[in-house]
Amino acid sequence: MSAAERVLVVNAGGGSLKLSLLAADDELIDGEAIDAAPDSDEARSALRDFLDRIGPVDAVGHRVVHGGAELSRHAELTGADGARVLAALEVAAELAPLHVPPALAAIRICLDALPDVPQVACLDTVFHADLPEAARVDPLPAAWRDRFGLRRYGFHGLSYTWAVRRAAALLDRPVERLDLVLTHLGSGASVCAVRGGRSVWCSMGFTPLEGLPMMTRSGSVDPGLVLWLLQQGGLSVDEVADGLEHAAGLTALSRGLSGDTRVLVEAAGGGPWGDPAGDHRPDERDAARLALEVYSLRVRQHLAAAAACLPRLDAVVFTGEIGADQPEIRAAVCEGLAVLGLGDALDPARNAAAIDTDEVLTRPDAPIPVVLVQPREDRQIAAETRAVVRPG
Numbered sequence: 293m294s295a296a297e298r299v300l301v302v303n304a305g306g307g308s309l310k311l312s313l314l315a316a317d318d319e320l321i322d323g324e325a326i327d328a329a330p331d332s333d334e335a336r337s338a339l340r341d342f343l344d345r346i347g348p349v350d351a352v353g354h355r356v357v358h359g360g361a362e363l364s365r366h367a368e369l370t371g372a373d374g375a376r377v378l379a380a381l382e383v384a385a386e387l388a389p390l391h392v393p394p395a396l397a398a399i400r401i402c403l404d405a406l407p408d409v410p411q412v413a414c415l416d417t418v419f420h421a422d423l424p425e426a427a428r429v430d431p432l433p434a435a436w437r438d439r440f441g442l443r444r445y446g447f448h449g450l451s452y453t454w455a456v457r458r459a460a461a462l463l464d465r466p467v468e469r470l471d472l473v474l475t476h477l478g479s480g481a482s483v484c485a486v487r488g489g490r491s492v493w494c495s496m497g498f499t500p501l502e503g504l505p506m507m508t509r510s511g512s513v514d515p516g517l518v519l520w521l522l523q524q525g526g527l528s529v530d531e532v533a534d535g536l537e538h539a540a541g542l543t544a545l546s547r548g549l550s551g552d553t554r555v556l557v558e559a560a561g562g563g564p565w566g567d568p569a570g571d572h573r574p575d576e577r578d579a580a581r582l583a584l585e586v587y588s589l590r591v592r593q594h595l596a597a598a599a600a601c602l603p604r605l606d607a608v609v610f611t612g613e614i615g616a617d618q619p620e621i622r623a624a625v626c627e628g629l630a631v632l633g634l635g636d637a638l639d640p641a642r643n644a645a646a647i648d649t650d651e652v653l654t655r656p657d658a659p660i661p662v663v664l665v666q667p668r669e670d671r672q673i674a675a676e677t678r679a680v681v682r683p684g
Contacts, residue, residue, distance in 0.1 A: 296348040304398035330395035352411040353677030357391035359415035394661030419449025446494030478612035485598035493601040507551035510540035545583035588624040633659035
């Protein structure tokens with residue numbers, strides 16, 4: 293590919309399709325967020341209109357959350373191996389039913405619309421493909437592990453790959469000499485320990501349901517609780533699955549008020565959550581505060597767990613939409629981690645003012661730097677797409 297290549301990045305959600313056209317220097321040429329399911333006629337029509345508007349495209353990169361057991365590297369969807377890759381993604385869809393089916397729908401639309409353009413599946417699991425064995429294996433019966441290929445995969449790898457590179461640049465240190473704990477906080481959320489640029493632990497395991505509470509997902513809960521709901525509570529498997537995936541997390545903790553931390557911070561008011569704002573009842577304020585306190589506690593716990601996987605801790609990195617845009621969450625997490633030297637490390641003014649920027653948020657004398665990196669999976673997807681289509 294020439295230096296003037298134009299890469300279309302496709303990021304499919306359950307009910308949306310985000311499109312970004314990036315130039316050779318990774319600057320955004322054009323973009324659009326389509327508020328429709330990727331397999332809908334509306335999305336197909338909007339995508340074709342977008343392609344007509346932007347003109348020629350040299351390559352397409354698709355974000356795919358889970359590569360399953362068969363795909364441990366980013367893979368081309370076109371050419372001789374395309375059918376095998378698509379078949380592997382169909383199997384992986386069973387492990388991430390909220391994420392992979394919409395991506396597959398978007399892939400098929402783009403393959404149909406751009407049959408002669410190279411297209412690549414960029415997988416969030418690739419960053420964690422070489423996890424150390426102790427971090428990759430769950431303590432389950434060996435017969436289960438062997439029969440079903442059970443292992444910990446880890447997720448948000450495209451976000452982490454980008455954030456590691458940006459953090460190293462901000463700290464003016466080589467990636468290979470950095471031991472980092474990173475947290476991607478967004479509608480999905482996870483924590484990752486990275487040593488010398490390689491993932492050594494992730495809070496998400498076999499599926500993207502494990503780990504931190506999220507917008508509507510529960511995160512980790514006692515497996516005995518799930519068994520109790522099935523055996524004693526009278527709930528069906530489908531009811532439990534729907535509850536854990538769609539009706540839990542921040543939405544449940546706030547008793548349905550919202551899964552959006554911006555709404556919750558506004559509703560909570562007072563204390564670490566800023567000045568009271570809006571017209572919220574006392575019960576809503578209490579529910580919002582509980583949701584934020586549980587969320588911050590769980591993030592702290594997982595950050596500490598990730599730090600335990602490293603010989604030293606050179607920096608803590610926040611990324612993801614919440615991590616990048618919610619200073620109150622960053623402050624609550626850091627203030628509760630005095631044991632890691634983060635208790636009063638943040639510069640309050642810098643933390644509060646950090647908007648649309650990548651920067652170090654701590655005081656110059658802080659023992660552990662805290663770094664903010666804006667999420668730019670689109671740039672990482674474009675880079676991975678170029679590497680696959682034109683390796684070396």
